[in-house]
Amino acid sequence: MTGNAAKLRDGRGREVSYLRLSVTDRCNLACMYCRPKGSINFISHDKILRYEELLDLVALARDMGISKVRLTGGEPFARRDFMTFVESIRRRFPDVDLRITTNATLLAGHPHTLAELGVSAVNISLDTLDREKFERITGHDRLDAVRRALDECLAAGLRVKLNAVALRGINIPEIPDFVAMAKANPIDVRFIEFMPVGDGNLWRPENYISARDVLSAAARSAELVPDDHDRAAGGPARMHRIEGGVGRFGVISPLSEHFCDSCNRLRITADGKLRTCLFSDREYRLRPILRNPVLGLPKVRQIIAMALRTKPLGYEVLNPQAASGSRDMSAIGG
Structure with missing residues (x-):
């Protein structure tokens, strides 16, 4: 971002400084809360943005005042x-705060290079530390690959965040184990409330547990001290330091205690659709404009500015009682 770039704001005055950019909708797992095996229907290759187009979007975002870019999927390492x-x-763009979200099954062998390149952080989706549960949740027996990649990230000095979807009856008994992991290692463990997004997932009210209940379970295994730095910086997590430990434990509560008033992000899907809110199905088609030699990036810039004027408050459009939405989480980019 250039030194004199104006801050980008939406129609409600919220500063927008963060772009989640999906590079693929393809994934080598089939997580029950995202895209179970029975609902897999990948986007055709010709509709996926080319790397050159993604680079153009990063350049545009940077020019518009966005300073943080997160590469997501699907599973980004699944793309050639x-x-x-x-x-x-x-x-x-050496000044861009670049981060990656991954399931880490294909990450091993890359952390050292990522650290050398100056990637700011790696978010690893890991919902269980138990091998049998991992296969139950994801449909595949690949926990060993994830643990190996996590160890490589720590050895390389990469900042690591572990994201676990809170699944009642499945991984809640493991909360003390995750707290112990964060206590012993310099990582942030974050439990995320199960969200009713996508027609294919297995969201049901009985599978949901609130962030408050997750924190209560964590507090029974360690002394947690609130750390408000992330919220103050516009992040969604409520983090806690662990007394006597080196890592942190926290929760993200999109349902029970929304953070829409401070939302600072945009999403662009792998097939080039702009979403201003995770919970809204309203999308703006950027791919045909990017590929139009007459319109191109100047028109894309206009569309982004226009879309931001009506960026909604997610809790106003979310139906918290039933899974909804026409796109699976992996197709949206999380």
């Missing part, structure tokens, strides 16, 4: 030449 794309971003 993904690491080359990461290198291209770091080479062209």
Whole structure:
């Protein structure tokens, strides 16, 4: 971001400084809360944005005042030449705060390079530390690969956040184990409320547990001290330091205690659709404009500015009683 770039704001005055950019909807897992095996229907290759187009979008976002870019999927490492794309971003935009969200099954072998490139943080989706539960949740037996990648990230000095979807009756008994992991390692463990997004997931009210109940369970296994730094910086997590430990434990509560008033993000899907809110199905088609030699990036900029004027408050459009939405989480980019 250039030094004199104006801050980007939406129609409610919220500063927008964060872009979640999906590089693929393809994933090598089939998580029950995202895209179970029975609902897999990948976007055709010709509709996926090319790396050159993604780089153009990063350049535009940076020029508009966005300073933080997170690469998501699907599983970003499942896309061919993904690491080359990461290198291209770091080479062209060294001042961008670049982060990656991954299931870490394909991450091993890359953490050292990511650290050398200056990637700010890696978010790893890991809902259980138990091998059998991992296979039950994801449909695949790949926990060993994730643990190996996590160890490599820590050895490389990468900042790591572990994201676990709170699943009543499945991983809630493991909360003390996750707290112990954070106590012993410099990582942030964050339990996220199960969200009713996507027609194919298994969301039911009986599967849901609130962030407050998750924190209560964590507090029974360690002394937690509130750390408000993340919320003050516009993040969604309510984090806690662990007495006597080096990591932190926290919760993200999109349902029970929304953070829409401070939402600072935009999403662009792998097929080039702009979403201003995770819970709203309203999308703006950018791909045909990007590929139009007459319109191109100037028109995309206009569309982003227009879309921001009506960026909603997610809790006003979310139906908290039933799974809804036409797109699975992996197709949206999380």
